[in-house]
Amino acid sequence: MIRFEDVSVTYEGAAGPAVRGVDFEVPEGELVLLVGPSGTGKSTILNSVSGLVPHFTGGTLRGRVTVAGRDTRTHKPRELADVVGTVGQDPLAHFVTATVEDELAYGMESLGIAPAVMRRRVEETLDLLGLDGLRDRAIATLSGGQRQRVAIGSVLTPHPEVLVLDEPTSALDPAAAEEVLAVLQRLVHDLGTTVFLAEHRLERVVQYADRVVLLPGPGAVPVCGTPAEVMAVSPVSPPVVELGRLAGWSPLPMTVRDARRRAAGLRERLAGRIPAQRTPAAPAAEESGARPAASGAAQRWRAGLRGPAGRAGAGSGAGVAPLAEVRSLAVRRDRVDALCDVGLTVAPGETVALMGRNGAGKSTLLGALVGLVEPSAGTVRVGGAVPHRTRPRDLVRLVGLVPQEPRDLLYADTVGTECAAADRDAAAAPGTCRALVSGLLPGVGDDTHPRDLSEGQRLALALAVVLTARPPLLLLDEPTRGLDYAAKARLVGVLRGLAAEGHAIVLATHDVELAAEIAHRVVLLAEGEVIADGPTDDIVVSSPSFAPQVTKILAPQRWLTVAQVREALA
Template structure:
């Protein structure tokens, strides 16, 4: 159904191909998973299937890509639209109508389907993806995860023979991700749909793949094989595979169930050991003279809290987004906000940074009331890396973006660029931010925010588009920031990130706080938000492979 024959793609102005010597085939009715480190060209490979590469993106494609027998060199995207449905990393860029129901119908209208067929398929898709309650909602008022489900639904309604998905679960909570993956399984098994999917959160998807295509890195040929075989040599792998490698299990487990069946001897070895946990910091300012990445320490936060939320309620349009929320954050504390899509996590971050005004209650960050404070004054108290990093990036080059960040923060020229070079080596000054990968854009946005050294740093879904190595670098960075007195609050669906980083987890549901406590206690008690290692080694309270590795050594 999908065939790549020695395909290389070189973009205009680039010295090296984005992908080289890609050669593989995906038969009809199979789910193929495309994996590899950030920036190796996965999105380019996906774009070549729909014809967006090179007809829309520009550049030169060598070799041949065929989909259902159609050569993408001679068939433009509109001539493949009846065969291929595509969902990219940014759902907003796909939307062309105002409401959920209209968006689901739009693709079928373009193909000229009969009204009765359209109505039936819209209803089926609303039920499949749990969107029935949102049918009349404006797409602009949806949470990031809800938008992701609508974007997937909009390409399902025309019943394409091939689905191309770029990070389809990245913005979804664990339960919603399972629902979407169950739908994809049904399409593959029952309808013979062919799916090619790139996804960094392999712990969610690798067990569903019929085959895995690994793009190892620049200049290396792709590797195609069964999931367990490829995971044995892949530079990116989920925690359950990492645990299997550590324990010497063969073949490697791909699911929690497989790992639990083999884990009894490992649990016995760990029975008398205790996992080392990061202690929550005492509410005191950082010691004088500490330095962050070679720069001065952040502005001293208040001795008690850098953020304080009391009885906060927020109403947005007709939706009560938050109700009676109480939250305090101490200097040096890392707090994970978790909960299903639409629970109010992003709204709470927006209130902390002044983008959202309270309907009632109060919000303070340091000595400021965010929504009443000028942005130029607030930037030194709190910084937000939004769910879409491009919302923070407006210049034409990386160099211009960094220069603007220095100016806005009143920092020495070169401060932002020096930090970016430490976080993301190898990105040239003249690169346009839109040409960066999702993970690279996130890192640039984080460098922009950190330039002002705010005591409170907010991140909204910070691991979208990040592979495991990039996520590990992010965790190391955030731990260093917390150790020097910065408070970190992140809204995330990434249970593995919360297990690695958070001192506390705050669970939200329907705009209310339903749990607030130490990360180990909150996530282990929740089947939905427990990390893979916790599920494999339960009832023992291990959260990460790093804890297990340290204990065994």
Template sequence: MIRFEDVSVTYDGAAEPTVRGVDFEVPEGELVLLAGPSGVGKSTVLGAVSGLVPHFTGGTLRGRVTVAGRDTRTHKPRELADVVGTVGQDPLAHFVTDTVEDELAYGMESLGLAPDVMRRRVEETLDLLGLAALRDRPIATLSGGQQQRVAIGSVLTPHPRVLVLDEPTSALDPAAAEEVLAVLQRLVHDLGTTVLMAEHRLERVIQYADQVALLPSPGAPLVLGTPSEVMAVSPVYPPVVDLGRLAGWTPLPLTVRDARRRAGLLRERLERTTAPGAEDVRAGGTVPEPPVPTAPRKPSRGPRFLRGRTPSPVLNPSAPAHPAVVDALTVRRGRVEALRRVGLTVTPGETIALMGRNGAGKSTLLGALAGLVEPSAGTVRVGGAVPHRTSPRDLVRRVGLVPQEPRDLLYADTVAAECAAADLPHARLRSRGGTPITGAAPGTCRALVSGLLPGIDDDTHPRDLSEGQRLTLALAVILAARPPLLLLDEPTRGLDYAAKARLVGVLRSLAAEGHSIVLATHDVELAAELAHRVVLLADGEVIADGPAADVVVASPSYAPQVAKILAPQKWLTVTQVRKALA
């Protein structure tokens, strides 16, 4: 159904091809997972299937890509629209209409389908993706995860023979991701739909793949094989595979069920070791509330690019006892009550993970802390100030926000210019409602970018970066200012496991110096590695607030893979297990 024949793609101005010598075939009715580290060219490979590469992106494509017998060199994207449905990393760039129902119908209207057929398919898709309650909602009012489901639904309604999906579950909560993947399985198994999908959260999707196409590094030849074959040599792999490698299991398990069947001896060995604790990783065992620092401490030996920086203002003895206090916060948006009497106290050096289904109110809470959302009732104080009534120049000394859409913080023409602007010694307000930043030592932002995700060129335009690279740049822009309170909204979207591990190292170093971190995430593995506390939200209310190990282990939806495999023992990460066995 999809055939790559010795394909290389070189973008205008690039010295080397982004991908080189890609040669593989996706048979009809199979789900093939495209895997690899951030920035190796996965989105380029996907774009070549729909014709967006090179007809829309520019550059030179050598070799041949055919879809259902149509050569993408001679067929532009509109001439492939009846065969290929594409969902990119950015749902907002995908939408054409204003409401959910209209967006689901738009693709069928373009193909001239009969009204009765369109109505039936819209209803089927609303039910399949759990969108029926949102059918009349303006798309602009939806959460990022809800927008992701609408984008997926809009390409399902025309019933394409080929689906091309770039990070389809990155913004979805665990339950919604399972629903979407179940729909894809049904399309593949029952209708013979061909699916080519790129995804960094392999723990969610690896068990559904018929084959895995691995791009191990930029310019390296593609490796194609069964999931177990490829995971044995892949530089990126989910926690279940990491645990299998550590335990020496052969063949490597791909699912929690497979791993649990082999974990008996491992559990016995771990019973004889010290139980996980806060000194090992942030989420192990019952973590006490971090103490309030009373004087500057020597920075921990974290990543090299963070060493030697000036301590955070939160370490000042005269600073407020709590970087953020939320009391009975209620936020209404029209008829929707996004938050309902939410209370939250953030202490210095504490890392809190906000979790919950899409639309639960996580981003709204972060927006209220950053001064972007005005409370309808209740109070919010950050560093002793009321955020929405505080001038940006003053608020920046208290809080920094990295939103879901990294482009909201990026407006320069090159990565180098963006980093230089982030280091300027005066405050400036980022465009489109972003967080203002203060100056830092020259080179601070660039060092952070290189440390988090090596290989990003100075001359690259931010819009030409992958989603993960763009997010890394936005993170560096905010981290360069080292705000006392750092707010992150889905900070691991588009990041591979290695980049995520480096981010965890950076955030741990900041927390050790007294910075407070509140992150909204659907990434249960990130919460397990990093969070002191987990706060679960549902329909705008806090339904659980406690030590990470206690909250996530008690929740089947939010427990990490290691916790499920080794339950009832409270091990959350492979890092904990490796240290215990050592």
């Protein structure tokens, strides 16, 4: 169905090809997974299937890409639209209408499909993706994960022969991701649809793949094979594979079920051992003051962040004044109760993960903490200040937010200029932001334009910009979206270091593996209410949806990560 013949793509001004030696086939009716570290050219390969490369992105394509017999060099994207449906990393860039139902119908209208057929397919897609309750909603009011499902649905309705998906589950909660993957499986198995997708969260996807294509590094020749064959040599692999390597299992397991069947011996070795307890670091005395921020940083809040992007939980820092305190918070937006009677305290040195389904209110709560959302009732205080009543230039001394859309914080034409501006805005020593970027994104040069970075790389750059000011309270909205495992490990190291210095961190995430790695507490939200708030192992071990892979494999023992198991065995 899709054929790559010795394909290479070189962009103008690049030192070398983004991808080279790409020579493989995606057979009809298979789900093929494209994996590899960030920046290795996965999006370039996907975009060459739809004709976006080179017709819209520019650059030079050598070799040949054919889809259903059509050469993408001679067929532009509009001439492939009836056979290829594409969803990129950024759902917002995909939408052309205002409401969910209109968006689902738009692609069919463009292809001239009969109205009666359109109506039936819209209803089928609403049911398939759990969007029925959102059919009349304005897309601008949806959460990031809800937008992702709408974007996927909009390319499903025309019934293309090929689906090309770039990070399709990155913004979805675990349950919604399983629903989407189940839909893709049904399309592959029942309708013979060909699915070609790239995904960093391999723990969600690899077990569904018929075959895997690995891009080991920038410009490297791809490695193709079955999931087990490729995972055995891949530099990126899910926790179930890492645990299999640690335990010496052969062949390596691809699923939790397979690993559980082999885990009896490992559970015996771990019997009587207790995972190391994760407690917040005591805040250093000098952390009580915040470094002042210049007006440029305040301008970032004014220019870029104008929209959304229970009971009080007991903070772990006994006797320490909380950095953030939320009491009986309610937020009503567009006649919807986004938050209702929410309470939360966050102590210095504490890392709190906000989790829950898409639309549960996580981003709204972060917005209230940073002053972007005004409460309808209740109170929010950060460092003693009321965020929505505090001047931005004063507020950035107290709290920093890395939003879901990193472009909201990135204005400069190059990475180097962005870093220099961040240093000036934060009154930090020259090179501070650049050092953070180098740690999170090794190999990215100063002259690189932010728009030429992958979604994950832009997110890491935005994080470095915010971290330059070292705010006492750091808020992150889906911080691992688009990050590979190595980049996520570097991020975890940075966040652990900040927490050890007394910074408080609140992150809204669907990444259960990230929460297992760094969170001291997990706060579960549902329909705008806090339904659980407690130590990470207490919350995630008891949740089938939010338990990490290691927990599922080694239950009833309470292990969360491969690192915990490795330390215990050592």
